[in-house]
Amino acid sequence: MSVALGLSVPPHTPHAISVSLPTWRDNVGYEEGEARVVDTMVTGYPRFFIHLTIRKLAAACEAKYAVAGEQCLLFPTQFIAAACRDFVAGRSAAQPRLVSTADLHVVLFPAHVLPIAKEFWQHTGLGISSRLAEKCLSRLLDDDTPKHGHNRHYSVKGKPTSPLIPQDVPADLLSSDHATYLEERYGRNLPISAAASAKRALRRRVAGTLVVDSSCDESVGPSSRxxxxxxxxxxxxxxxxxxxxxxxxxxxxxxxxxxxxxxxxxxxxxxxxxxxxxxxxxxxxxxxxxxxxxxxxxxxxxxxxxxxxxxxxxxxxxxxxxxxxxxxxxxxxxxxxxxxxxxxxxxxxxxxxxxxxxxxxxxxxxxxxxxxxxxxxxxxxxxxxxxxxxxxxxxxxxxxxxxxxxDTYFGEDAIYMERNSRDFKHRIKVIDENTNAICEFLRSRSVAGGSSSQHIAIKNVFYPKYITRENYDLCRVKKPSSPSPPPSEGEGYGGLFSLTFTSESASKAFFDALPCYKGPSLGTNFTLACPYTILAHFGELVWAEGFGVERGLVRVSVGMEERAVLVAAFGEAVEAAEEVVRVEAGV
Missing domain, CATH: 3.40.640.10 (Type I PLP-dependent aspartate aminotransferase-like (Major domain))
Incomplete structure (x- = not known):
C-alpha cells in the first residue's frame, strides 16, 4: 500500500513539496474540494498549498495588522508585495494594503478577493518559504517553547509497505522529532552562515563550471553548457x-x-x-x-x-x-x-x-x-x-x-539545495537508465508499440525516445568518447514519461495498482506518479484534450529504485489495467 492520504511525500518531511494522493478518486476529490481529502492534507505543492507554518504566521500577522476581517499573504520583499497588490487591484475593486517588517512584507486585502491573491501566489511562486516562516514564528514563541517540538501533522498512520517505498527510517524514530532526525542527522548540511557560499556553489553548478562537484568547491573550469x-x-x-x-x-x-x-x-x-x-x-x-x-x-x-x-x-x-x-x-x-x-x-x-x-x-x-x-x-x-x-x-x-x-532565495533553502544537488549527475544517469527500461517494457504492451494482445490497456507511451525524437536528438548531449548521436539507446532521454490508455477505467486501474508514491511534482529520487490532467487541468479537461492531453493520462517520474523491482511493479499495474479491459470485453 502507499503512504496514507494527505501525508507528506516522502514521509516525515516537514518541508515536503509533495503530498500523498494514492488513488484516482483521491485526486478527483482534491480537485473537487472534498472534505475527506482536503481536511487530511498536511502539505502539498507549495505554490498550490500554502504550508501550515506559513498559514500560522499569516494568522499572527492578521491578528496584529488586519482590519474588518482582512486576510493576508506574505512575501520576502516590498517589490514583490507591491506586485501582488497591483495584481489584485487590477482584477478587483479592492485596494490591498502593505505592511512591512524586518523579514516580511504583508499584503492585506478583503477576504473575498483571496482567490485572486492566491493566483499571484501560484503563478509567480514568489511567496515566502516555509523555512523562512518557521524562522519568523520561532521569534514569536515563548522562550520555553521547544523549537522542534513533535508535530502531529507529520505523524505516521502506519508504516508504508511497498517495494518502491523506502523502509530505511528506524522504527524507534517514527514518533520522535522527524525534522531534526532527517534534515539534520542525514542532512550533511553546511552551517547556515555558509548560505552565500552555498549559493555560489549552486550558481557554478548550474553554469556547468564546477570541476569537483562537492560542497562549495572553489575549483572551476570551462562550462559544460x-x-x-x-x-x-x-x-x-x-x-x-x-x-x-x-x-x-x-x-x-x-x-x-x-x-x-x-x-x-x-x-x-x-x-x-x-x-x-x-x-x-x-x-x-x-x-x-x-x-x-x-x-x-x-x-x-x-x-x-x-x-x-x-x-x-x-x-x-x-x-x-x-x-x-x-x-x-x-x-x-x-x-x-x-x-x-x-x-x-x-x-x-x-x-x-x-x-x-x-x-x-x-x-x-x-x-x-x-x-x-x-x-x-x-x-x-x-x-x-x-x-x-x-x-x-x-x-x-x-x-x-x-x-x-x-536575491529572494532564502539562505536555509539554498543550504538544502546545495546539499541535495552535489550528486545530481550520477542520479540522473541512474534515473535515465531506469526510465528507459520501464518505457521499453510498457511500449511493448501498448498499441503504439505494436502489441498483439487482444486486451491492450496502454495506448501510447510519451517519452522523448519515441516522441519527436529527431528534435530532441538535435540537443541531446553527445558524450566525448561517442559518435553523434550516442550509441546507447537509453542514454539521455530523462526520467519522465506519460501514458495514455484504451479506456478511462484502464487508466484508473493502472494508477491505483501502481505500488509507488502518488502525488504532484517530478524529478524525485523515488518514483512518483499522478493522473496529470486531472490535477493540472481539472477545470478545463475538454480544452486540454484538444491538444492531445487526455483526461486519463498518467504521468510518471522514475526514481532510483532497483531496476528489476521497478519493472516488476509496473508489470503489476499493467496486469491490473489489462484485467479491466478483459472484464469490459466480457472475457
Whole structure:
C-alpha cells in the first residue's frame, strides 16, 4: 500500500513539496474540494498549498495588522508585495494594503478577493518559504517553547509497505522529532552562515563550471553548457522555477519593445497563465510540432507588416521537452526565426536537464526548476535563470538584471539545495537508465508499440525516445568518447514519461495498482506518479484534450529504485489495467 492520504511525500518531511494522493478518486476529490481529502492534507505543492507554518504566521500577522476581517499573504520583499497588490487591484475593486517588517512584507486585502491573491501566489511562486516562516514564528514563541517540538501533522498512520517505498527510517524514530532526525542527522548540511557560499556553489553548478562537484568547491573550469564562456555571473537564483519564468517574462518586457509573447507547445499550466495575465497576452501554439513552426512563421510575417519598427512578438517560451507530452520543439529552426525577426527565446529545460540536453546555444534565456531532479529530495524549492553570453541581446539583458535582480532565495533553502544537488549527475544517469527500461517494457504492451494482445490497456507511451525524437536528438548531449548521436539507446532521454490508455477505467486501474508514491511534482529520487490532467487541468479537461492531453493520462517520474523491482511493479499495474479491459470485453 502507499503512504496514507494527505501525508507528506516522502514521509516525515516537514518541508515536503509533495503530498500523498494514492488513488484516482483521491485526486478527483482534491480537485473537487472534498472534505475527506482536503481536511487530511498536511502539505502539498507549495505554490498550490500554502504550508501550515506559513498559514500560522499569516494568522499572527492578521491578528496584529488586519482590519474588518482582512486576510493576508506574505512575501520576502516590498517589490514583490507591491506586485501582488497591483495584481489584485487590477482584477478587483479592492485596494490591498502593505505592511512591512524586518523579514516580511504583508499584503492585506478583503477576504473575498483571496482567490485572486492566491493566483499571484501560484503563478509567480514568489511567496515566502516555509523555512523562512518557521524562522519568523520561532521569534514569536515563548522562550520555553521547544523549537522542534513533535508535530502531529507529520505523524505516521502506519508504516508504508511497498517495494518502491523506502523502509530505511528506524522504527524507534517514527514518533520522535522527524525534522531534526532527517534534515539534520542525514542532512550533511553546511552551517547556515555558509548560505552565500552555498549559493555560489549552486550558481557554478548550474553554469556547468564546477570541476569537483562537492560542497562549495572553489575549483572551476570551462562550462559544460554548450556555450563555453558561461560563468556563475550569468546565473541567477530564484525561490522556484516558476519565479524564474515570471522574472524572465518581466525581464523581456523591460528590455525589448512590449508585445505579445508566444507559448510554443503545451506547457505546464502556470507558464501560459503568466504570459496571458501579464502584458498584452500570448499566441498559443499548443501542439508545438514542426508544422506549427510554419504557422508561426506566417504570423511573424503578418505581424511584422503591421508595425515594422518593432519585433512582431516579444519572446517565445517553450519547454524542452514539454510537460506532459514530452514533445521537443525544433530549436534550431526557431532560433533562425528569432534572429530574423528580433524576438527572444526562453527555454525551460527542467525536464530535459542540462546533463542530458544542450539548449543554451539556441536560447537567449534558459530557466529551470531546481526543485525537480537537480534537488531530487523533494524537500526544498529552487529555480534558476541562465543568460546566454553569446546571445544577441545578452548585454541588454545582463545590464537590466544587474539593476533589478533581488536575491529572494532564502539562505536555509539554498543550504538544502546545495546539499541535495552535489550528486545530481550520477542520479540522473541512474534515473535515465531506469526510465528507459520501464518505457521499453510498457511500449511493448501498448498499441503504439505494436502489441498483439487482444486486451491492450496502454495506448501510447510519451517519452522523448519515441516522441519527436529527431528534435530532441538535435540537443541531446553527445558524450566525448561517442559518435553523434550516442550509441546507447537509453542514454539521455530523462526520467519522465506519460501514458495514455484504451479506456478511462484502464487508466484508473493502472494508477491505483501502481505500488509507488502518488502525488504532484517530478524529478524525485523515488518514483512518483499522478493522473496529470486531472490535477493540472481539472477545470478545463475538454480544452486540454484538444491538444492531445487526455483526461486519463498518467504521468510518471522514475526514481532510483532497483531496476528489476521497478519493472516488476509496473508489470503489476499493467496486469491490473489489462484485467479491466478483459472484464469490459466480457472475457
Amino acid at each position: 554548450g556555450v563555453a564562456n558561461v560563468t556563475e555571473e550569468d546565473v541567477f537564483l530564484f525561490p522556484c522555477g516558476m519565479a524564474a519564468i515570471w522574472n524572465a517574462h518581466r525581464l523581456a518586457r523591460e528590455v525589448r519593445p512590449d508585445g505579445k509573447s508566444v507559448c510554443f507547445g503545451f506547457p505546464y499550466t502556470d507558464t501560459l497563465k503568466i504570459l496571458q495575465k501579464w502584458g498584452p497576452g500570448a499566441h498559443f501554439f499548443g501542439n508545438g510540432l514542426d508544422e506549427d513552426i510554419e504557422t508561426f512563421e506566417a504570423l511573424l510575417e503578418s505581424e511584422s507588416k503591421v508595425d515594422p519598427s518593432k519585433p512582431p512578438v516579444l519572446a517565445l517560451f517553450t519547454e524542452f521537452p514539454s510537460n506532459p507530452l514530452l514533445r521537443s520543439a525544433n530549436l534550431p529552426r526557431l532560433r533562425v526565426l528569432a534572429d530574423k525577426y528580433g524576438f527572444l527565446i526562453v527555454v525551460d529545460e527542467t525536464i530535459g536537464n542540462f546533463v542530458n540536453v544542450e539548449v543554451l546555444p539556441y536560447a537567449d534565456v534558459v530557466v529551470s526548476s531546481l526543485t525537480k531532479v537537480f534537488s531530487g529530495a523533494s524537500n526544498v524549492m529552487g529555480g534558476s535563470l541562465v543568460l546566454n553570453p553569446k546571445g544577441k541581446h545578452y548585454t541588454a539583458l545582463r545590464s537590466r538584471l544587474g539593476e533589478t535582480y533581488e
